[in-house]
Amino acid sequence: MAKRSVLGLYTEEDSAADALDNLREAGFEEDECEILTGVPYPEGTFGEAEPEHHLYRWPLIGAACGFTIALLITAGTELAYPLVTGGKPILSIPAMAIIMYEGSMLGAIIFTIIGIIFESRLPRIFMGAYSEKITEGHIGVTVTTDETRTDAAETALVKAGIDGEIIRGWE
Amino acid sequence: MVTDPGNRVIEPYVETDNSAETRKAVSDGILNIHTVTSNRFWQFAALFGIMFVLGLIGFVMRLSSGFDDKGAWGYYVALFAFLMTTSSAAPMVAIAPRIANSHWRRPISRAAEIWTLAGCLNLLIYIPLIWLLPSLENGRRSLWFYPDNNAQNMESCWVFCWGGGVPAYSPHIWATLAILGLIVLGFALLWLSILPDLAVLRDHGAGWQKKWGRKLALGWRGTSAQWNWQYHRMGVVGAFYFMMLVFVHFFISVEFLMVHVPGWIDSLYPITHAHNALQGGVATVMLTMFFLRKFGGYKDYIGLDQFWGLGKLLLALSLLWFWFWFSSFMVLWYGKKPSEQAVLELLVKGPYLYLFITIFLLVFILPWFTMIWNPVRRSVWGPPILAVSILVGTLLDRIRLYVGAWDVAEKSEMMHSMMHMEMEEVPGSIPSLGIADGFVIVGFISGSVLIFMLATRLIPAINIWERKEMLLYKAEVQFHRTKVMVMGKPR
Numbered sequence: 216m217a218k219r220s221v222l223g224l225y226t227e228e229d230s231a232a233d234a235l236d237n238l239r240e241a242g243f244e245e246d247e248c249e250i251l252t253g254v255p256y257p258e259g260t261f262g263e264a265e266p267e268h269h270l271y272r273w274p275l276i277g278a279a280c281g282f283t284i285a286l287l288i289t290a291g292t293e294l295a296y297p298l299v300t301g302g303k304p305i306l307s308i309p310a311m312a313i314i315m316y317e318g319s320m321l322g323a324i325i326f327t328i329i330g331i332i333f334e335s336r337l338p339r340i341f342m343g344a345y346s347e348k349i350t351e352g353h354i355g356v357t358v359t360t361d362e363t364r365t366d367a368a369e370t371a372l373v374k375a376g377i378d379g380e381i382i383r384g385w386e
Numbered sequence: 387m388v389t390d391p392g393n394r395v396i397e398p399y400v401e402t403d404n405s406a407e408t409r410k411a412v413s414d415g416i417l418n419i420h421t422v423t424s425n426r427f428w429q430f431a432a433l434f435g436i437m438f439v440l441g442l443i444g445f446v447m448r449l450s451s452g453f454d455d456k457g458a459w460g461y462y463v464a465l466f467a468f469l470m471t472t473s474s475a476a477p478m479v480a481i482a483p484r485i486a487n488s489h490w491r492r493p494i495s496r497a498a499e500i501w502t503l504a505g506c507l508n509l510l511i512y513i514p515l516i517w518l519l520p521s522l523e524n525g526r527r528s529l530w531f532y533p534d535n536n537a538q539n540m541e542s543c544w545v546f547c548w549g550g551g552v553p554a555y556s557p558h559i560w561a562t563l564a565i566l567g568l569i570v571l572g573f574a575l576l577w578l579s580i581l582p583d584l585a586v587l588r589d590h591g592a593g594w595q596k597k598w599g600r601k602l603a604l605g606w607r608g609t610s611a612q613w614n615w616q617y618h619r620m621g622v623v624g625a626f627y628f629m630m631l632v633f634v635h636f637f638i639s640v641e642f643l644m645v646h647v648p649g650w651i652d653s654l655y656p657i658t659h660a661h662n663a664l665q666g667g668v669a670t671v672m673l674t675m676f677f678l679r680k681f682g683g684y685k686d687y688i689g690l691d692q693f694w695g696l697g698k699l700l701l702a703l704s705l706l707w708f709w710f711w712f713s714s715f716m717v718l719w720y721g722k723k724p725s726e727q728a729v730l731e732l733l734v735k736g737p738y739l740y741l742f743i744t745i746f747l748l749v750f751i752l753p754w755f756t757m758i759w760n761p762v763r764r765s766v767w768g769p770p771i772l773a774v775s776i777l778v779g780t781l782l783d784r785i786r787l788y789v790g791a792w793d794v795a796e797k798s799e800m801m802h803s804m805m806h807m808e809m810e811e812v813p814g815s816i817p818s819l820g821i822a823d824g825f826v827i828v829g830f831i832s833g834s835v836l837i838f839m840l841a842t843r844l845i846p847a848i849n850i851w852e853r854k855e856m857l858l859y860k861a862e863v864q865f866h867r868t869k870v871m872v873m874g875k876p877r
Contacts, residue, residue, distance in 0.1 A: 226406035253409065253582070254854045255613040257876055266611040270618045274626075292531060296552055313529060317560055317633065324567050324626055328574055331619050335612075339605025347589035349608055350582075352409025352854070378406075 220359040222344035222382040223372030231354040232261040234375035241371045251355035273330030274323040281322020285315040344384035404857040419683040420846045434836040441829010447822035457796030460789035461823035466511045468784040475667025476501035481624035490695040493687045496849040502572030504834040521554040527645045530556035561637040568630045582851040635660040646795035649725025658710040665703040669773040676770035697769035704753035731812045738786045748779030
């Protein structure tokens with residue numbers, strides 16, 4: 216079934232929070248509702264679910280890959296060309312540390328950039344229900360749901376005291 | 387507010403400016419300044435553009451002279467080091483205070499981040515240096531593994547023999563990757579920071595700015611998940627930028643400077659170079675703030691708080707300059723080894739003595755003896771003047787070190803016996819500044835400024851979303867018989 220999205224705009228934070236409560240009471244799931252703002256409010260300001268992120272996975276995996284490759288390169292080269300320098304062991308960690316550090320950094324950077332692109336879910340081709348007032352300072356509450364349930368969503372949004380009309384959009 | 391007959395407040399109250407109207411006023415206020423481009427802007431842009439063209443001419447002249455005469459490249463390498471010390475380090479002014487949740491940095495963090503775009507120019511300048519840097523084949527000093535005889539352990543040779551031997555270009559490969567990594571991180575940091583403001587341009591901009599805002603905002607809507615993603619990613623990318631910046635300066639100071647001066651063995655110098663970058667970066671942003679306030683129309687946004695906050699940082703970094711310099715100097719001076727005496731003779735006591743004294747005054751003495759006074763530090767004119775002093779001093783310092791080092795590197799016989807240098811081998815004079823060098827220095831510094839100026843036509847020079855965020859955390863509250871401003875922290 217086609218998805219539709221509806222948007223209610225609010226000027227007060229408490230009204231937006233009330234709208235979310237109304238939507239929950241009307242049976243809408245957390246993943247159907249979103250808060251749109253032009254400012255990064257502290258998490259939980261509107262009683263919304265805390266977004267999940269996999270922040271540390273990407274850099275950590277990247278750093279581990281980079282470190283491993285750098286370790287193989289340095290250790291492998293030193294073993295392939297065994298030169299004793301100043302009486303130090305063939306596999307000397309201080310000498311290997313520079314490349315291992317850079318390898319870890321480069322791996323972490325590459326994976327972080329990939330993670331940023333992947334997790335951003337951008338570009339978003341269809342904006343759905345959206346209003347330019349959000350970047351002005353209004354707070355938007357959107358519901359993305361089946362076409363048959365948009366009326367119930369609109370009722371819940373209006374009940375919290377929206378500013379202006381309900382805005383509808385396609386997903 | 388409720389008061390008793392004695393006019394004393396008996397009920398506490400809190401007042402904030404956070405309303406939809408105020409948030410709109412913040413957006414409109416910055417956009418109104420951002421969308422107007424004055425004639426004076428284009429006059430300065432044309433001036434810097436002409437100088438940048440001269441820089442490109444100097445660049446071609448320098449390239450056409452070839453790489454055999456390494457001494458002739460000293461000023462060019464000094465320019466590269468200077469730009470890496472200033473424009474590439476400027477984003478740290480946005481990164482460090484943001485991690486520390488400082489509010490005073492909000493109006494200036496964007497200006498600091500825009501300097502990452504000058505990284506493109508630094509990369510262009512760096513490319514010829516790959517050919518200039520000697521390989522490891524001549525037995526020069528290096529951090530890198532390189533066996534002269536290429537004796538191979540055939541059992542381990544299945545993958546690590548690199549087509550017959552260890553590559554003689556390890557410094558080139560790793561330094562290039564590190565510099566590329568820094569530039570990519572800078573772009574990522576800037577993109578993450580400007581996404582919400584591009585959405586503002588998309589929604590409320592006009593003309594070409596609206597068009598580019600639509601293209602570059604990529605459908606940003608400002609969902610809680612998007613803000614969460616942006617906040618955490620900016621933190622990670624910022625931290626990586628700092629780590630990579632220090633590492634890049636480690637490479638530059640070792641591969642393009644210390645290894646070319648026989649006897650210069652100083653484990654502290656790479657971090658001294660990185661410290662100089664932090665000082666230069668703060669000075670760059672200080673000067674940028676001043677011009678944005680004076681000529682950019684942002685007088686109401688960039689105020690005393692910003693100059694005061696950054697001024698304290700600049701004073702601390704200027705004092706550290708002496709600590710780093712003296713720590714290295716006393717080891718060489720007390721050591722009294724002939725090779726170390728030769729290094730001091732080359733870089734401090736010999737042909738560069740007057741230059742060194744000037745640098746010492748500009749980078750340390752002048753900032754120290756002026757910034758300790760409140761009337762200077764707590765002003766909008768004092769710190770920028772000192773920033774000019776520090777930037778000029780840093781440029782001269784880079785010239786002193788890099789021109790001196792490449793002058794020594796030029797003597798090819800020394801390249802084969804770099805562990806030894808006798809006192810009489812120290813050059814007796816400073817190589818003269820050629821036309822190409824002059825063009826390159828003036829032109830590429832102007833080019834960096836030009837890139838910054840042009841970028842501010844698309845990207846708002848003041849961070850709109852961070853200014854609006856400030857409204858959430860600022861409140862005026864009653865405190866006994868007075869009112870005080872309370873600043874909250876986001877998380």
